[in-house]
Amino acid sequence: MADTKWAYVSAITDEASKEVLAFQVSNSPNSKLIMDTLDELTENIPEGIKPIIHSDQGWHYQLNYYTDKLSEKNLYKACLVRETVLIMRQLKASFIFLKQNVLMDFHSVKILENSRKSQRITSIDLTIDEYHRKQKA
Numbered sequence: 001m002a003d004t005k006w007a008y009v010s011a012i013t014d015e016a017s018k019e020v021l022a023f024q025v026s027n028s029p030n031s032k033l034i035m036d037t038l039d040e041l042t043e044n045i046p047e048g049i050k051p052i053i054h055s056d057q058g059w060h061y062q063l064n065y066y067t068d069k070l071s072e073k074n075l076y077k078a079c080l081v082r083e084t085v086l087i088m089r090q091l092k093a094s095f096i097f098l099k100q101n102v103l104m105d106f107h108s109v110k111i112l113e114n115s116r117k118s119q120r121i122t123s124i125d126l127t128i129d130e131y132h133r134k135q136k137a
Contacts, residue, residue: 010037012053021045031065038066042073052076 008029012022022040026033045051053075060066061077070077 008033010034012037012041014051015054031063034060034063034066035069038069038073038075041075050074050076 006027008026010022010024010026010029010033011020013020021044022037024033024037024040026036041051053070054077067077069075
């Protein structure tokens with residue numbers, strides 16, 4: 001257990017459809033994790049859509065590189081305290097499902113990161129797909 005590390009998850013979900021639109025894992029909660037998540041989001045939304053981004057971590061909005069990226073990608077920021085409870089309830093359900101069905105099978109962050117990067121369809125992606133199907137049922 002001496003080499004065990006924390007895994008940091010950054011995800012963006014669609015509040016209306018309950019879909020996970022972007023999902024990244026890292027062994028560090030750094031700017032790369034945040035920016036990779038935004039990059040994945042912009043790859044997964046149709047052109048012409050102008051989503052409103054709400055972060056439960058309001059400190060993101062104080063980071064110039066974050067707000068610059070939002071502007072560059074036509075993503076609009078919103079940080080409404082009363083909305084946080086609803087959003088966090090949805091995210092919590094998503095990640096409880098993910099933890100119970102996938103993450104517990106990985107013995108280290110390195111295995112999890114390598115699985116995510118090296119396979120086109122990973123068990124995380126399959127679990128997210130299964131979660132989406134259950135939300136739509």
